[in-house]
Amino acid sequence: MENKTSPYLQFSFLLVLSFVTIIICKWLSSKKTKTHPLPPGPLGYPIIGCLPQMLNNKPTFRWIDKLMQDLNTEIVCIRLGSTHVITVSSPELAREFLKNQDSIFASRPVCMSGKLVSNGYVTTVLSPVGDQWKKMRRILVTEVLSSHMYRWLHEKRCEEADHLICYIYNQCDNPLTNGLVNVRIAAQHYCGNVIRRLTLNKRFFGRGMENGGPGVEEEEHVDGLFTILSYLYGFTISDYAPWLEILDFDGYKKILQESMENVTKYQNPEIDKRVEMWTKGVRKVKEDILDVLINLKDSKNNPLLTIQEIKAQIVEITLAAVDNPSNAIEWAMAELINQPNILLKAVKELDHVVGRNRLVQESDLPKLNFVKACAKEAFRLHPVAPFNVPHVSTKDTIVAGYFIPKGSHVFLSRSGLGRNPNVWKDPLRYNPERHIVHNTSSEVVLSDNKLNMMSFSTGRRGCPAIRLGSTMTGVLLARLIQGFTWTMPDGKSIDLVELHENMLMAKPLTAHATPRLNPQIYMQLMKY
Structure with missing residues (x-):
């Protein structure tokens, strides 16, 4: 008679084996940490770590900032469930993670919010390291964001700058408006219009407004994008306790699903x-990024991308384009209106380089160092998000004498870097001059490879669209300054306060705009 082990004994054996494995792994890990401790941080509870503190201290990034201040540290380790979350506010440490050991920290988290937004990790920015990421990264760099494509899409960008x-x-x-302009709406929808034109060759999904502003469809579209960005890697419990995802305790999953819709x-x-x-042969000429993605072929002349991959990648491209430039320019305009002497200097540069008989163009940007410095200073002082997209360690390693376990999530603090008093003199003061190297021909660039601030990320997972993002930012600010004189209707200064929930201005910037160029310039644009 055949001897069979009972299911109960099998289960008991597996349970004991799992327990022994955990003990051995913890013992091996403790041997490493004896020599190299984890970065400083709260102890947390067994198994769940600091999840209760995370849930009780929303928004989480404010709690982390305070924790780092209380501990007087530029690196902190917070265990959320079984995940070690490492946050960094020092450029030296940031370079260690994203430059010196970039290959180890080049992956992304596997979590609810990232999986949902990337449609199961079929995109570029949010996908963990692997064949899919390599494929999509190659397509994005060589086909979508190449120099050829940048030049090819130039006219569409110019049309949206004119429309602004x-x-x-x-x-x-x-x-009805009395000359008052909501700069946040203007900036956000300029960015939305640009990326819709580049990807789908559409400014509006609907009819838009008679004054050229966004319609209901565009407002809902952009609101959805910004909501996704707020909740993506937003320290939801489901990202660190996957078994609780079905319960959606904090409601983040529902919010993300509705915003994605x-x-x-x-x-x-x-x-x-x-x-x-394209399948029916009705369309034969490529006009935008979508056409390019549809027509990519593999070695056997089959479509290189599935429809699901194309849809997910278009979402990701759109998300990446709308928030950073629009937020920086809203803050920059508020700072400039509050400091008329700085605004006047930017105006004089534009009048000298461009004049008043034509509108500033992309080709003028290399000569507009002070205008770009105004934008760069807004990136430094007023980042759009508290952290960069998290990096994940693919193996155990040592950074600055600290043990960083495999699977750790590494966040660089944008405000911690940009407002670090050890790097920046008078860090809370808006001063564009700090980015200009006088008596040289150096051109101001909006990125910072030394990670003294973070406008665009760097490294293997760095932003592949720095050129496009820098162009959109520069043109948006230059057009606003050159085209109009900006004042506050009540003559008072603007209260430069962040929202508690995120890093946007607490109140959208609304200012009085007066045309300052030859009226004929505006009239010529109105014909199109």
Whole structure:
């Protein structure tokens, strides 16, 4: 008679084996940490770590900032569930993670929010290291963000820069607005319009407003994008305790799902329609990024990307384009209005380089060092998000004498870097001059490879669209300054306060705009 082990004994054996394995792993880990301790941080509870503190101290990034201040440290380790979350506010340490040991920290977390937004990790920015990431990264760099594509899409960017001027000009003499312009709306929807034109060749999903502003569809689309960005890697309990995802205790999953729906319900039908047109041979000329992605072929002349990959990548491209430039320029305009002497210097540079008989163009940006310095200073002092997209360690390593376990999530503090008093003199003061090297021909660039601040990320997982993002930022600020004179209607200074929940201005910047160029320039734009 065949001898069979009972299921109960099998289960007991596996349980004991698992327990012994855990003990051995912890013993091996403790041997390393005896010589190299974890970075400083709260002890936390067994198994769940500091999850209760995370849930009781929202928004989490404010709690982490205070924790680092209380501990007087530029690196902290917080265990959330079984994950070690490492946050860094020192450029030296940041370079160690993203430069010296970049290959070890080049992956991304596997978690609820990242998986949901990337449609199961089929995109570039949010996917962990692997074949899919390599494939999508190669496509993004060589096909979507190449120098050729940048030049090819130049005209579309210029049209949206012109449309921005028309939109603001229409509000200058409108009795309903009394010349008041919501700079946040103008900046966010300029960025939204640009990326929609580049990806889908559409400014509006609907009819838009008569004054050139966003319609209901565009407002919902951009609101959805910003909500996704707020909750992606937003320290939801499901990202650190996956078994609790189905319960959605903090509601983050529902919010992300609804926001993704608000974005994809406008984008996906456009993509489906376009794929069908190419399949039937109705469309034969490439006009935008979507056309390029659809027509990519593998070695056997089959489509290189699935429709699901295309849809997810278009979402990711759109997310990456809207928040950083618009936030920086809203803050920059508020700072400049508060400091008229700095604003006047930017105006004089534009008048000297460009004049008043034409609008500033992308080709002028290399000569507009002070205008770019104004934007760069806003990136430094007023980052759009508390942290960069997290990096994940692919093996145990040592950084600055601290043990960093495999699987740790590493966050660089944008405000910690940009406002670090050991790096920046008078760090809370808006001073564009700090970015200009006088008596040299050095051009101001908006990125910082030394990681003294973070406008665009660097390294293997660095932002591949630095050129596009820098161009959008520079043109947006230059057009606003050159095209209009900006004042506050009540003559008072602007209260430069962040929202507690995120790092946006507490109140959207609303200022009075008056055209300052030859009226004929505006009239010529209104014809198109």
